[in-house]
Amino acid sequence: MTDSAQAARQRVAMTVLTIGALLAACGGSSPATSVSQPGSAGSGTLNLYTSATQDTVDAVVAAYAEVAPDVSVEVFRAPTGELDARIAAEVREGQIGGDVLWGTDPLSVQGYASQDLLEAWTPPEAASVPDEYQTDTFWGTRLLNMVIVHQAAMDDPPADWTDLTDPAYADGVAIPDPGFAGSAFGVLGYFATMDEYGMDYYRSLADNGTTQVQAVAEVLTGVAEGQFVAGMTLDKSARDAIAQGSPVEIAWPASGAISIYSPVGVFADAQNPDIAKHFANFLLTQEGQAAIASTGWQPIRDDVDGPEIGGEQVTPDWPELFDRQEELLEEYRTIFGG
Amino acid sequence: MDDRIGRIGRARGFVLLAVSASFAILVAWPLVRLAIEAVDGGLAPFLAALAPEGLEAIGNSLWTAAAVTLLALLGGLLLAFLTEHRVVPGRPLLLLAILLPLLVPDFVSALGWTRAFGPAGLLDRLAGLELPGLYGPIGIVLVLGSGAIPLAYLLIVAGMRARAEPDLERAARMSGADGLTALRTVSLPLLWPVIAAAGGLVFATTMNTFGTPAILGRPAGFATMTTRIYGDLAFSSSEAAFQRVLGLALLLVAVVVVIVALTDRLGPRNAVRGAISGPRGQTRAVGRLPLALAWGFVAVTVLVPLAALLLTALTRAVGLPPLPEHLTLANFGRAIDSRTLPALVNSLMLAGAAAFVCVVLGAAAAIAPGRRWRRRWSGFVALGFAIPGSVLAIGVLLAFGRPLRDTLLIILVAYVAKLWALAERPIAGALDRIPAIASYAARVHGADGLAALRTVLLPILAPTLAAAGLLVFIFALHEVTISILLYGPRSATLAVAIINLQQLGDPTVTTALAVLLTLLVVLCAIPLIALRRSWSTGLIG
Numbered sequence: 020m021t022d023s024a025q026a027a028r029q030r031v032a033m034t035v036l037t038i039g040a041l042l043a044a045c046g047g048s049s050p051a052t053s054v055s056q057p058g059s060a061g062s063g064t065l066n067l068y069t070s071a072t073q074d075t076v077d078a079v080v081a082a083y084a085e086v087a088p089d090v091s092v093e094v095f096r097a098p099t100g101e102l103d104a105r106i107a108a109e110v111r112e113g114q115i116g117g118d119v120l121w122g123t124d125p126l127s128v129q130g131y132a133s134q135d136l137l138e139a140w141t142p143p144e145a146a147s148v149p150d151e152y153q154t155d156t157f158w159g160t161r162l163l164n165m166v167i168v169h170q171a172a173m174d175d176p177p178a179d180w181t182d183l184t185d186p187a188y189a190d191g192v193a194i195p196d197p198g199f200a201g202s203a204f205g206v207l208g209y210f211a212t213m214d215e216y217g218m219d220y221y222r223s224l225a226d227n228g229t230t231q232v233q234a235v236a237e238v239l240t241g242v243a244e245g246q247f248v249a250g251m252t253l254d255k256s257a258r259d260a261i262a263q264g265s266p267v268e269i270a271w272p273a274s275g276a277i278s279i280y281s282p283v284g285v286f287a288d289a290q291n292p293d294i295a296k297h298f299a300n301f302l303l304t305q306e307g308q309a310a311i312a313s314t315g316w317q318p319i320r321d322d323v324d325g326p327e328i329g330g331e332q333v334t335p336d337w338p339e340l341f342d343r344q345e346e347l348l349e350e351y352r353t354i355f356g357g
Numbered sequence: 358m359d360d361r362i363g364r365i366g367r368a369r370g371f372v373l374l375a376v377s378a379s380f381a382i383l384v385a386w387p388l389v390r391l392a393i394e395a396v397d398g399g400l401a402p403f404l405a406a407l408a409p410e411g412l413e414a415i416g417n418s419l420w421t422a423a424a425v426t427l428l429a430l431l432g433g434l435l436l437a438f439l440t441e442h443r444v445v446p447g448r449p450l451l452l453l454a455i456l457l458p459l460l461v462p463d464f465v466s467a468l469g470w471t472r473a474f475g476p477a478g479l480l481d482r483l484a485g486l487e488l489p490g491l492y493g494p495i496g497i498v499l500v501l502g503s504g505a506i507p508l509a510y511l512l513i514v515a516g517m518r519a520r521a522e523p524d525l526e527r528a529a530r531m532s533g534a535d536g537l538t539a540l541r542t543v544s545l546p547l548l549w550p551v552i553a554a555a556g557g558l559v560f561a562t563t564m565n566t567f568g569t570p571a572i573l574g575r576p577a578g579f580a581t582m583t584t585r586i587y588g589d590l591a592f593s594s595s596e597a598a599f600q601r602v603l604g605l606a607l608l609l610v611a612v613v614v615v616i617v618a619l620t621d622r623l624g625p626r627n628a629v630r631g632a633i634s635g636p637r638g639q640t641r642a643v644g645r646l647p648l649a650l651a652w653g654f655v656a657v658t659v660l661v662p663l664a665a666l667l668l669t670a671l672t673r674a675v676g677l678p679p680l681p682e683h684l685t686l687a688n689f690g691r692a693i694d695s696r697t698l699p700a701l702v703n704s705l706m707l708a709g710a711a712a713f714v715c716v717v718l719g720a721a722a723a724i725a726p727g728r729r730w731r732r733r734w735s736g737f738v739a740l741g742f743a744i745p746g747s748v749l750a751i752g753v754l755l756a757f758g759r760p761l762r763d764t765l766l767i768i769l770v771a772y773v774a775k776l777w778a779l780a781e782r783p784i785a786g787a788l789d790r791i792p793a794i795a796s797y798a799a800r801v802h803g804a805d806g807l808a809a810l811r812t813v814l815l816p817i818l819a820p821t822l823a824a825a826g827l828l829v830f831i832f833a834l835h836e837v838t839i840s841i842l843l844y845g846p847r848s849a850t851l852a853v854a855i856i857n858l859q860q861l862g863d864p865t866v867t868t869a870l871a872v873l874l875t876l877l878v879v880l881c882a883i884p885l886i887a888l889r890r891s892w893s894t895g896l897i898g
Binding site: 094100103104108109113243245260263265355 | 394410475476477571572575576577578579580587588590591592593594595596597598599602673674675676677683747750751754755758759762763841842843844845846856857865
């Protein structure tokens with residue numbers, strides 16, 4: 020049943036996309052289309068390096084084929100650590116194989132920007148991306164929201180971040196390890212740089228018997244299976260699990276979910292810079308955003324429908340965090356080990 | 358004098374040259390490239406590895422790997438004596454059950470243990486029981502140790518079959534030695550080269566395994582060298598972190614190579630060699646208690662975790678109790694998509710090619726240098742095995758990225774560099790046990806070196822060669838850390854497809870894929886095991 024619902028969703032999404040593409044094709048001279056796509060894509064091969072989830076990559080590539088049928092998109096997809104290691108090796112070997120980099124969190128992408136590996140340019144659609152979610156070399160495509168997930172059968176679930184340090188949930192809270200997941204590091208950056216939390220927030224969590232697991236998804240699994248009562252996880256995976264019938268619920272933190280943006284940029288030595296820019300810009304268009312939203316992520320543009328957002332959203336001051344990874348992680352590790 | 362076995366004149370010189378060239382290209386050059394990049398960052402990467410947290414991680418890695426090795430050797434020996442020296446009812450089934458953990462990727466077995474014995478696991482649901490300390494070093498040692506038992510078992514059995522000792526053992530018993538004395542003075546010393554080879558492999562595998570320490574160690578704040586390396590890898594867009602990865606990894610290689618070299622020197626200085634005996638007479642039936650213990654052990658460490666995984670794979674959504682109304686096959690459907698089949702073909706081709714090349718190179722590296730140089734070559738070849746897969750993949754990219762990027766060949770290069778030792782060590786171990794007399798006899802009867810190799814050495818080695826090939830095939834089939842870094846649009850492997858499909862971590866789909874992968878490996882392994890049995894019975898049994 021779940022599957023058919025999912026298939027139905029996908030069909031609807033595809034229909035919407037097809038109609039959108041048809042409209043775009045019919046109204047070739049409409050301002051929206053000409054503004055959204057710089058020049059024509061031309062034809063050729065595009066190498067996409069990404070850590071976005073496979074279903075999202077598939078949806079975007081399918082939607083892009085409608086707009087640029089003569090471009091063949093070759094995807095290298097891997098978790099952030101492996102993707103970054105491959106790029107680091109290729110940089111030293113002399114030639115990055117990718118044209119476009121579509122990452123999961125701004126911090127790892129910033130690492131390449133600061134080595135001048137990313138092209139500085141202005142996508143036509145950049146104006147539609149909120150200022151806090153873009154730089155000169157990369158732009159947000161979607162938001163990952165860190166929320167609280169808890170067991171469905173709880174009488175008095177936590178409602179805000181500080182509740183997780185409440186003795187009522189002693190030994191029952193799980194958090195993802197910022198040393199592994201970029202999104203978890205974004206959260207660490209947010210708490211560490213906010214006066215009302217600071218590193219003391221993590222100390223209180225540790226004092227309350229909080230468990231650190233490796234991946235964001237392990238928090239969700241642990242809560243669903245009853246190993247933990249609550250924890251921090253990403254809204255999309257929690258929504259997916261709930262839709263399938265997992266016994267968990269989302270508590271959208273009263274003071275705001277912590278939003279991490281997933282950026283796209285173009286490599287400075289891209290072999291096909293025109294196609295690369297065309298594709299990167301496509302991710303920011305309404306069509307690209309709709310494809311992203313069809314897989315359950317919150318689009319970066321507010322004029323594209325996405326999943327239901329349960330309340331406030333806050334985000335770290337990203338430029339402030341860009342060069343502080345080592346320092347923050349080191350302090351974090353004195354608290355949670357590893 | 359012993360060298361006469363391997364001395365096959367000019368052919369031997371040629372083989373040695375080929376082995377040296379393969380080593381230089383496949384193992385040495387990627388390592389040198391890594392070292393160049395690491396040194397590029399000055400001494401900082403190495404100093405970082407020696408900071409207090411780094412030392413703690415090194416210590417943790419060392420003692421857990423030592424404990425795992427002991428556990429695996431003990432278990433492997435006990436099971437090997439049981440199945441090889443006694444008549445065991447239901448032997449094929451027991452063999453398959455013993456070897457099953459080998460067929461399961463290690464991150465999957467860690468997952469299986471948490472599903473079975475962890476909080477809210479199968480046992481917890483059924484009986485309110487959970488294994489204390491599962492999250493932390495105890496759990497890591499138990500999961501990795503029980504997972505490594507089949508590796509030790511397979512190598513020990515292959516070694517035993519390369520030369521049967523029941524004759525000598527019986528002689529000892531007839532001369533008045535009790536069972537324990539015969540074991541201590543005859544069977545174990547005879548087996549020593551094989552035990553050392555198995556121990557070295559288990560130790561090296563454990564030192565650079567990542568999945569289990571990550572799943573079981575993180576929640577307890579227990580860091581090993583590999584989890585630290587991976588932690589830095591996750592931030593490798595920062596140059597300092599990337600260089601730290603390389604520094605730590607090279608240090609890990611050094612530690613593993615030194616330890617393996619040291620353990621190889623332990624034990625009897627000259628392995629006892631005797632005559633080849635006649636067919637093994639398995640006449641004594643196994644006692645009821647040892648058999649029950651063996652099956653109990655297999656049930657607890659293999660069958661229950663796998664059953665727990667299977668239940669998870671069949672459950673509609675994570676966290677639902679496995680009641681009939683929540684069961685579904687849909688996860689298997691979601692696990693298979695248009696990418697799975699080409700990826701499967703790639704995986705089978707890669708694993709087959711890697712098994713073939715590794716066995717050929719492994720045999721060449723074990724036979725060609727002769728007895729005196731064999732151990733030194735074992736050490737060289739172990740370099741590739743000692744390095745964590747992700748870092749080896751970085752080295753291969755640095756060394757061959759430009760000409761071979763995105764091809765199956767670059768993955769094969771890395772597989773062979775990594776798994777060469779997996780084939781070489783068992784073959785070298787078995788060779789050490791073969792009495793020189795065998796080939797002298799052939800030579801006396803007029804056979805030249807090559808003919809002696811073909812007619813004497815290869816038939817004796819056949820079971821070991823088959824076991825070595827099987828090991829490489831299985832390891833290559835579920836290898837993921839190398840291929841995820843090296844694959845291209847047309848060269849994704851099955852494990853890569855799995856990792857990519859499940860990255861947001863829906864465990865129901867992940868476990869479905871893991872179950873499918875396990876089934877596949879079992880299907881591939883059964884004919885190989887059967888083949889191995891017919892070879893061994895046909896040739897030396």
